[in-house]
Each structure stands twice: as C-alpha cells, then as structure tokens.
Amino acid sequence: SQQGEEDPQALSIQEGENATMNCSYKTSINNLQWYRQNSGRGLVHLILIRSNEREKHSGRLRVTLDTSKKSSSLLITASRAADTASYFCATVPSGSSNTGKLIFGQGTTLQVKP
Amino acid sequence: DAGVTQSPTHLIKTRGQHVTLRCSPISGHKSVSWYQQVLGQGPQFIFQYYEKEERGRGNFPDRFSARQFPNYSSELNVNALLLGDSALYLCASSLLNTGELFFGEGSRLTVL
Numbered sequence: 739s740q741q742g743e744e745d746p747q748a749l750s751i752q753e754g755e756n757a758t759m760n761c762s763y764k765t766s767i768n769n770l771q772w773y774r775q776n777s778g779r780g781l782v783h784l785i786l787i788r789s790n791e792r793e794k795h796s797g798r799l800r801v802t803l804d805t806s807k808k809s810s811s812l813l814i815t816a817s818r819a820a821d822t823a824s825y826f827c828a829t830v831p832s833g834s835s836n837t838g839k840l841i842f843g844q845g846t847t848l849q850v851k852p
Numbered sequence: 853d854a855g856v857t858q859s860p861t862h863l864i865k866t867r868g869q870h871v872t873l874r875c876s877p878i879s880g881h882k883s884v885s886w887y888q889q890v891l892g893q894g895p896q897f898i899f900q901y902y903e904k905e906e907r908g909r910g911n912f913p914d915r916f917s918a919r920q921f922p923n924y925s926s927e928l929n930v931n932a933l934l935l936g937d938s939a940l941y942l943c944a945s946s947l948l949n950t951g952e953l954f955f956g957e958g959s960r961l962t963v964l
Contacts, residue, residue, distance in 0.1 A: 768951075769951050771951065771952070771953075773955075778889075778891075778940055778958075778960075779957050779958065780856075780942060780955040780956050780957040780958055781895070781942065781944075781953075781955040782955070783952045783953060783954070786951050786952055826894050826895075828894075830951060838883050838884070838885035838900035838902070838907065838908065838944070838946055838953065839885065839897045839900055839908045839910070840885075840895075840897065840953060841897070842887075842894030842895050842896070843894050844893060844894050845893075845894050
C-alpha cells in the first residue's frame with residue numbers, strides 16, 4: 739500500500755512558470771525524498787530532507803517539510819520542457835533501519851509546454 | 853562509472869510460467885532493493901538485501917523470492933505468474949546509511 743497522497747495528480751504549465759507538487763504521508767518519518775521518472779524508466783533521486791529539517795534547496799528545486807502536518811512540497815522554479823516527467827515523494831519510516839525500503843506516493847505527472 | 857544495470861529490459865511470459873530478473877548494483881554498493889511499479893502507480897517495495905541477507909520484505913506473496921550473490925548482484929524470481937504481475941520491476945542499490953537509492957532502468961514484464 740502507498741504511504742500517502744500526492745497532489746495534484748497531474749499538472750500542466752508553460753515553460754518558465756513555477757511548478758509546485760505536494761505530498762502527504764501517514765506515519766512518522768526518518769526522512770522524505772523526491773524522485774523523478776521519465777516515461778516509465780528508472781527513477782532519479784532529486785533531493786532528501788530529514789525529519790529535523792524544514793527546507794532544503796538544490797539548484798531550481800526547493801523542498802519543504804512540515805512534520806506536524808505530515809506533508810511536504812516540491813517547488814521547481816523556472817520550469818523547462820525537459821522537466822516534463824512524473825515526480826514521486828518517498829518516505830523512510832521513523833525508527834526504520836531498513837534504508838532500502840522506501841514508501842512511495844502515487845506521483846504527480848508534470849507537463850511543461852514549450 | 854556504470855550505474856545500476858538490469859536485465860532483461862523487456863520480456864513477455866504467459867500465466868503460470870516463472871521469470872528471473874537480474875540486477876547489478878553500482879560498484880561499492882552492498883544493498884540492493886527490488887520494487888514493483890504497476891502502470892500509473894508509485895513503486896512498491898518487494899525486497900531488500902544487504903550482504904547477501906534479506907533485510908526486508910514487502911507485502912508480496914511467497915511466489916516472489918530473491919537472493920543476493922557474493923558480488924552483490926541480485927536476482928528476483930517470480931513463480932506461477934499471474935496477469936497482475938505485469939509491471940515494471942525496478943532494482944535499486946545504495947550505500948546503507950545514506951538513504952538515497954540509485955535505480956536501474958527496470959525490467960518490463962508482460963504476462964499474457
């Protein structure tokens with residue numbers, strides 16, 4: 739079963755605009771990660787935020803984490819057509835020593851129009 | 853450096869058959885995890901192996917099994933295939949304590 743929900747399920751924007759995706763999860767976590775997947779291929783790790791962190795940046799990516807609301811958001815600024823992909827949040831439950839076990843959300847499909 | 857490699861990339865089987873999927877992790881990575889991704893959904897955890905021992909198992913029937921070899925490569929076996937086993941099977945390797953997983957391109961299994 740999935741850990742939580744991602745919102746929206748699909749997002750379509752113009753190149754240059756910002757894209758925001760949200761993720762909610764159900765249980766306490768050790769960390770939360772965001773991955774990108776192009777057309778049913780392998781997933782690529784984007785960013786990891788630990789439970790004691792509130793915000794993290796990586797290039798055009800900004801991730802926030804609100805553990806009180808059990809939610810996270812991924813912001814992609816100045817989007818490009820090449821950002822078109824599916825984006826997944828994934829969590830490692832709190833207390834888990836099994837760092838290979840991620841619990842994924844359903845994903846957000848982002849389309850960036852040129 | 854080579855990433856995670858998986859084989860075969862695509863395969864078609866019929867119900868009742870078995871399948872073996874293979875994965876080679878990134879050099880130096882001792883942890884290998886397997887995930888099943890059904891079309892339109894997020895990946896679901898199947899197994900994790902570390903140093904040839906099973907470290908975790910997801911909610912999958914006993915028809916699914918895996919193992920890890922001394923060179924840290926891994927196999928996922930699925931017996932008595934069902935139509936519902938049609939999916940993209942993803943392998944990921946990692947350094948145990950960093951949290952970040954490195955995924956292969958997957959093996960797409962179609963069961964007819």
